[in-house]
């Protein structure tokens with residue numbers, strides 16, 4: 001891996017995003033630490049620098065058009081291009097005690113989609129001109145196996161019991177977003193893939209996951225550093241079928 005590569009990770013102040021920034025930094029990339037809260041972003045920048053990474057906090061709330069535009073302007077003025085974009089920021093919300101579809105409010109659905117879907121499109125479109133300037137940019141959309149309609153509809157699947165609409169449907173939409181960007185960019189060196197980190201212990205799930213944030217980050221880093229003959233337009237990552245391996249998941 002050459003140096004002078006620039007990577008931006010959204011929601012990089014903690015969890016899988018922070019671990020992704022650390023791992024990309026360890027590979028010699030300059031990592032731009034996207035965070036919506038300045039104190040948390042600066043703390044992450046300091047921790048990553050202490051770990052030896054060339055890290056820089058970039059204020060970025062993916063739901064705020066002004067913030068997205070300002071971040072893109074900063075990247076353009078300071079670096080002139082972008083090699084890696086990891087759309088990692090994400091939230092989980094649900095309604096009702098059992099989080100049934102019939103209990104779901106449109107307000108909650110809208111909030112989750114604002115971050116997990118609309119934010120990804122906004123950030124990607126703002127940065128695409130800079131990604132096109134890189135020799136072979138990589139876009140990683142951090143999705144989930146719960147966005148796989150095939151998996152969540154399978155009675156034998158370990159996620160069959162999930163009932164909530166907002167988060168799974170946002171990740172299903174993100175999978176489609178990924179497929180469509182990959183299709184638009186298929187004749188360019190840019191690769192666009194969705195990542196399944198697997199169930200990782202982070203604040204998103206009350207730290208109940210059985211994988212570490214670092215293990216989840218390995219999936220994003222793999223897709224962020226794909227060789228020229230690597231895939232595009234896939235959902236790739238942790239396979240929950242017992243073996244603990246990695247591979248392509250069904251949409």
Ligand SMILES: NC(=O)c1ccc[n+]([C@@H]2O[C@H](COP(=O)([O-])OP(=O)(O)OC[C@H]3O[C@@H](n4cnc5c(N)ncnc54)[C@H](OP(=O)(O)O)[C@@H]3O)[C@@H](O)[C@H]2O)c1
Pocket residue numbers: 010011012013014015016017034035036037040060061062063087088089090091115119142143144145196197198199200201202203204205209
């Ligand atoms: N953990 C899992 O098991 C798992 C499994 C599959 C997929 N994922 C996905 O992995 C990604 C990272 O999640 P995580 O588990 O690491 O959760 P996390 O620890 O809660 O981290 C989420 C990150 O997203 C940021 N964020 C939320 N809304 C934002 C916004 N509007 N603008 C910018 N940043 C925002 C958070 O910032 P604040 O600190 O300011 O809130 C935080 O940095 C998410 O896309 C999630 O859906 C996680």
